[in-house]
Amino acid sequence: MPFCDYLGTETDTIAALERFLQDSSSGMDLPAAFILETVQAEGGVNIGTRQWLEALAELAVKYNVLLIVDDIQVGCGRTGPFFSFEPFDIKPDIICLSKSISGYGLPMALTLMKPEHDVFDPGEHNGTFRGHNAAFVTATAALNEFWKDDxxxxxxxxxxxxxxxxxxxxxxxxxxxxxxxxxxxxxxxxxxxxxxxxxxxxxxxxxxxxxxxxxxxxxxxxxxxxxxxxxxxxxxxxxxxxxxxxxxxxxxxx
Ligand SMILES: Cc1ncc(COP(=O)(O)O)c(C=O)c1O
Known part of the structure; x- marks a missing residue:
């Protein structure tokens, strides 16, 4: 049964999600991860509330599902603090950052992960567009300039x-x-x-x-x-x- 059918007319999406995860006949394996934006930007500026975000994070721990926060649009200070989730009691396993992270409009993206999820050896995760040196320099300057104080x-x-x-x-x-x-x-x-x-x-x-x-x-x-x-x-x-x-x-x- 698709997730939307578990939801029905219910507005408590966390409870519906847990029913979906618990139902052994849902036809779905446990997901590898929950991926979310704390503020859905392109989706229409929809705000994840503290209660919803913290409940989802608890569910992720309970079912051993990774919590990935896509902070590409609302990270790097967009909501005030550097990470958008800082006001809440959640600890994402993986964080996606991009857009203003280079501080200068140069293309740059970062994937941050908890050390226990880092399975890569140094230099192993390579590719054509990785490691834009100028962007690393401007990103470092931006972090030093804008995040040395509040x-x-x-x-x-x-x-x-x-x-x-x-x-x-x-x-x-x-x-x-x-x-x-x-x-x-x-x-x-x-x-x-x-x-x-x-x-x-x-x-x-x-x-x-x-x-x-x-x-x-x-x-x-x-x-x-x-x-x-x-x-x-x-x-x-x-x-x-x-x-x-x-x-x-x-x-x-x-
Ligand atoms: C929240 C979010 N995630 C991902 C993307 C896509 O990023 P990219 O173009 O680097 O794939 C965007 C682009 O606007 C975004 O706002």
């Missing part, structure tokens, strides 16, 4: 409040939900066409803002963590003006 984390938290307040203003008086952590914040509109319309309008005014979610129903803000306060304010002004322009269109006026 200044960046505090800036992210401060700027995040400004982004969130702007999105709350945009969402007010509309059937919409604002959610996010740190510098990944989104607003989901019940009318799925609105997010794309605002994104398009913002582009015409010089601001790039993405949509996410299965139906592109979420307007997703992902500003650079190092953005200056002035530039962030300017970007958010353009975003607000774009939303105002879209809501004036007859299709979205109510």
């Amino acid at each position: 200044l960046l984390t505090r800036k992210v938290n401060r700027n995040a409040r400004q982004v969130r307040d702007t999105l709350l203003d945009i969402a007010a008086d509309h059937d919409a939900e604002v959610r996010g952590r740190g510098m990944i914040q989104g607003v989901e509109f019940a009318d799925h066409k609105i997010a794309s319309a605002i994104s398009k309008e913002a582009f015409s005014r010089g601001l790039i803002i993405e949509t996410s979610g299965p139906n592109d129903e979420v307007l997703k803000t992902l500003p650079p963590l190092t953005i200056t306060d002035d530039l962030l304010t300017r970007g958010l002004e353009i975003l607000t003006q774009s939303a105002v322009a879209v809501f004036r269109e007859p299709a979205y006026t109510h």
